[in-house]
Amino acid sequence: DAGITQSPRHKVTETGTPVTLRCHQTENHRYMYWYRQDPGHGLRLIHYxxxxxxxxKGEVSDGYSVSRSKTEDFLLTLESxxxxxxxxxxxxxxESSGSYEQYxxxxxxxTVT
Amino acid sequence: QQQVKQSPQSLIVQKGGISIINCAYENTAFDYFPWYQQFPGKGPALLIAIRPDVSEKKEGRFTISFNKSAKQFSLHIMDSQPGDSATYFCAALPPFNAGGTSYGKLTFGQGTILTVHP
Incomplete structure (x- = not known):
């Protein structure tokens, strides 16, 4: 998976609680993206x-925030x-604009219950 | 607004057959059209991609056909194999322009679940 890890891999939480998802890369790539995948919708960009x-912001950013304090880490937070x-x-x-491929x-x- | 429409939602093909998945787009500014393959429990992976200056690109058993005037492109999988069973996504991307404002924001189709029977 091109030096990309996500944590946690699975999470169950309750409605109203804050949740933070972490993306960590070892490729030193400039651009990072968060997508969500839902049946019938493909992948939709949340933030980048x-x-x-x-x-x-991306296409479906409401209810989400992000932060990137280091090149290697991109955090996605669901406030509630x-x-x-x-x-x-x-x-x-x-990578930079010379390559269009996303990894x-x-x-x-x-799962939010 | 769904800028990239993909069909069919699901496809069943016999081993050795041809699988065809179609996509149509609306934004004429798109200039890069990739196809991604996703196996269960994995992230999507780039399969093949095309720019609008060519009408066809072939890599092994996978071919993209591109029709700029119709704003349509399709993926053909020749000699389909059970190992090709996966979800396929088409996508489109505007250029990384001089101002960098597009920043590689992919727009995906809805996905096609391909099942190849042995």
């Missing part, structure tokens, strides 16, 4: 980062988890 402390945020979350990385991590399955 184009450098340390440089982040922006809701059942609609039950999903599989994937982190991806990409995906193994995913985190999050």
């Amino acid at each position: 980062s184009y450098g340390v402390k440089d982040t922006d 988890a809701t059942s609609s945020q039950t999903s599989v979350y994937f982190c991806a990385i990409s 995906f991590g193994p995913g985190t399955r999050l």
Whole structure:
């Protein structure tokens, strides 16, 4: 998985609790992305980062925040988890603009009860 | 707004047959069209990709056909094998422009679950 790890791999949490998912890369790639995967929707971009402390919103950013204090780590936080945020979350990385390929991590399955 | 529409949702093919998955896009600014393959419990992995300046790209048993005027592209898997059974996603990407504002934001289709029977 191209030097990308995600933690935790599985999590069950209750509605209203905060949750933080971590993506860690060893590739020193500039760009990092968080997607969620839901049946019938493919993968949808939540937030992305184009450098340390440089982040922006994606297609489905409501209810999520991110932070990137180091090149290798990109954190996704659900401030107050809701059942609609039950999903599989994937982190991806990409080199600079010379390469368009994105490499995906193994995913985190999050269940909000 | 679904900018990339993929069909069919599921596909069953016999071993040795041809699997065809279709995608249509709306944004004419897209200039990179990858296909990703995903096995259960794994993240998607790039399979093959095409730029709009060519109409076809082939890599082994996998071929992308691209029709710029129709804003459609498709994946053909020749001699389909049981090991090809996976979920396939098409995607589209606008250019990393000089201002860097697109930042590689992929737009994915809904996915196709391919099952190849032995």
